[in-house]
Amino acid sequence: MTETETLDSSPHPPQLSEETPTGNEDQDMLDAHKSTNDSDSDSQSGSDSESDSEDDAHQNAQIQALETELLNNPSNYDLHVQYIKALRKQGDIEKLRQAREAMSAIFPLSSEMWQEWTKDETSLCSGDALPTIEKLFERGVSDYLSVALWCDYLSFVQEHDQSVRTLSAAGISKARNLFERALVAAGLHVAEGSKIWELYREFEQAIFLTIDETDADSREKQVQRIRNLFHRQLSVPLADLSSTLLTHKAWEAEQGANIDVDSSNLDGLSPHVASSYQKALDMMNARTHHENQISHKVAPESERLQHFMAYLKFEQSLGDPARIQILYERAITEFPISSELWLDYTHYMDKTLKTSSLVRDIYKRATRNCPWVGEMWVRFLLSLERGRASEDELSAVFEKSLQCTFSSFEEYLDVFLTRVDGLRRRLSSLASGAESSNVDYIIIRETFQRASDYLSPHLKNTESFLRMYGYWARLESTLGKDLVAARGVWESLLKISGSVLEVWQGYIAMETGMGNINEARSLLKRCYSKRFPGTGSQDICNSWIRFEREYGALDDFDLAVKKVTPRLEELQLFKLQEAKSVGVSADDRDNSSRKNMREKRKPISNLSEEQTPAKRHKDKAKNVKITSEGSKGQAKDTVKVNNTKSDVAASKPASGSKNENKDVSSGKPQQYNDQCTAFVSNLNLKANYDDIRRFFSDIGGVVAIRILNDKFTGKSRGLAYVDFSDDEHLASAVAKNKQTLLGKRVSIAKSDPKGRKKGSAAHGVSLRQGDGADQTTENSKSGTKVSVEGSEGKGLQPNPSHQRASNIQLKGKNTFAMPRAVRSLGWVDKDKPKSKETDAVEDENPKSNDEFRKMFIKS
Secondary structure, eight states, X not given: OOGGGGSOOOOOOOOOOTTOOOOGGGHXXXXXXXXXHHHHHHHHHHHHHHHHHHHHHHHHHHHHXXXXXXXXXXXXXXXXXXXXXXXXXXXXXXXXXXXXXXXXXXXXXXXXXXXXXXXXXXXXXXXXXXXXXHHHHHHHHHHSXXXXXXXXXXXXXXXXXXXXXXXXXXXHHHHHHHHHHHHHHXXXXXXXXHHHHHHHHHHHHHHHHHSOTTOHHHHHHHXXXXXXXXHHHHTSOXXXXXXXXXXXXXXXXXXXXXXXXTOOSOTTSOHHHHHHHXXXXXXXXXXXXXXXXXXXXXXOHHHHHHHHHHHHHHHHHHTOHHHHHHHHHHHHHHOTTOHHHHHHHHHHHHHHOTTOXXXXXXXXXXXXXXXXOHHHHHHHHHHHHHTTOOHHHHHHHHHHHHTSOOSOHHHHHHHHHHHHHHHHHHHHHHHTTSOXXXXXXXXXXXXXXXXXXXXXXXXXXXXXXXXXXXHHHHHHHHTSOOHHHHHHHHHHHHHHHTTOHHHHHHHHHHHHXXXXXXXHHHHHHHHTTSOOTTTHHHHHHHHHHHHXXXXXXXXXXXXXXXXXXXXXXXXXXXXXXXXXXXXXXXXXXXXXXXXXXXXXXXXOSOHHHHSOHHHHHHHHTTOEEEEEEOGGGOOEEEEXXXXXXXXXXXXXXXXXXXXXXXXXXXXOOSOOOOTTEEEEESOOTTOOHHHHHHHTTTTOOEEEEEEEEOTXXXXXXXXXXXXXXXXXXXXXXXXXXXXXXXXXXXXXXXXXXXXXXXXXXXXXXXXXXXXXXXXXXXXXXXXOEEEEEOOOSTTOOOOGGGTTOTTSEEOSOOOTTOOTTOOOTTOOOSSSOOOHHHHHHHHHSOOOHHHHHHHHHHO
């Protein structure tokens, strides 16, 4: 900006010249007119001064406000643009320079902003400032492709560089190098590339004019140089190719060639030039449609971007890398923050020029334009590694990527792992002697630790996070040669995600793979009793059995079976309880809730004492008997369900309640609708009624406590039912889920077993777990025991058609009625061979009970 541009440009009133002739008779009128003009001028000057003062105050206030906003939000692109415009309008060149430098450090500047900057600095240019302005131009042309900025750069050098202006040998060489760079950068620009070609020819023609006419050799060389420029330009598909042909023919005519300058035909041109021109013209015609589409500025940006992508596909089908790159540069100049475009550009350059420094520069620009794309930084790191960049450069790019804001934490994890991958490859090469490096394993460990500290609050329990820890532990044991550190990695992950089955499995797999059988067994012992989501708890128990089968001795296998079996039974019971809870209808829950709000439940202390003899006799008749005949009528299995007898043995507590039944000798509640009952599992086996009462003492409302005991040993099974007076106390009890009682974290859920519906006789025996009494029958022949959770509902009748209900839990084996179609391994019937089709039919159609019975009778 020039100094005159900052001066006040308001119009001034016209002044009479001192040489204006006037008559004496008009002197008084002129004096009066002059006085009036002077008065008006003073008034206008005062008004302008006040207006200027107000404008300055407004600009200063605006600038201060923008400065404050930039301090709070330095990454706001629009604020930087507004601040620069305000400073440029004010004319404060020093603050303007600082503002531009600050913005350029964060964002790439548009070509228009670079043109303004270079023009402002050129207007204040002195001889010493020439290198500074040239650096500005270099920075500008490296941000985006701009033919206009290149032309300004070339014109500036020709005008202000003394060596170029005087056409010295050094100046001519410098200018030609700069022109060639401009042609590489923008000479293939279909719409505007001819401007650079014309500037180049004009420069060479200016040199030709300075050559002495007596120096024929020099003049001929210069003519040939200009002719070659024409030929090069005519072989490139540019927008004004036909006008360039006419210019070339006119120039050749000046050099004495016999050629028709007014015709666009190719007569008089060499066959080589004519062929190149015709080829370029055909290429231009093929691109005219695409050029018209991308030059349509009125179209929506999304539509124009799609036109660019279509144009790029067309160029890629032709396979000219230079032309494809120029088109990519034109596209990103129009759409600088299109991450899709940048990713496509970098992918193409990686595929075409993997290790070129040009690819590295493109990645630098891509990450400046779209720093929020994690994939861009990942590709950048890989590109640097391919180009064998130094560790300092790789570290700098990695640290810079972590300062960006990505859309997901998975992108941060990808960056961390890419950095670790590169370090691992370098360490492996160093170990094999392939190359020397200053990379140490401690850098890998620190990178993993940083990733864990940053991402564990957001990605814990995710598959990708667990995979990172497995990778870390493996590198600790292989590259770091530190098994203790590898175990430490797994132990730290257990603290973060110890409830995830895959963590334990990964830890166990590492120890097993390294041959540390005892350590793997120790881990299985630590985790087999833990509760994992889904079928994880069963899976880890089965894994222990399988582990001992493959690696352990017989004693180890027996110990695993002994530990795992009760755990699997407990899991099965808990699964059944959850299935029951899901099956309760919403209507029953609502009706029972309303009933409980009106009155508290009063469990009957002893069923046998409350009922009349006739009633007891009637109930005995309702015992369920399920009989199945064995082979030849000799084997019978009987399942008896007795609703009045309990085998639970428990000691009386020190303090009791009238509504709480704690001793079997005193009987058990007659019925419970389970609308205010909590099911408590994972109890310490030593926990008694007093312990449970004290556990719920802070919420109160406990009506009854029933601890489930084992049928045969009489010991606690770690399960209990706790009845509460109303729903409010029950909700408070469920809120205590996962709190610790006697060193174990108990699980508390609302008891809501399946099958408690009106008319339950039509649905078979209800499996309401009463006060823990297991209903058991013994197989009269094989001693098989069948455990059925008793029903405490009154008058429940078993349905014979539902003898195989899934609610009945079977223990042990029952093989008396094994289908005869099941053969032992390797068995062959030699007496009666059958076709494959017959065997398949028999296998696919299992025999019914009647068919088995008839088969037994025949035998």
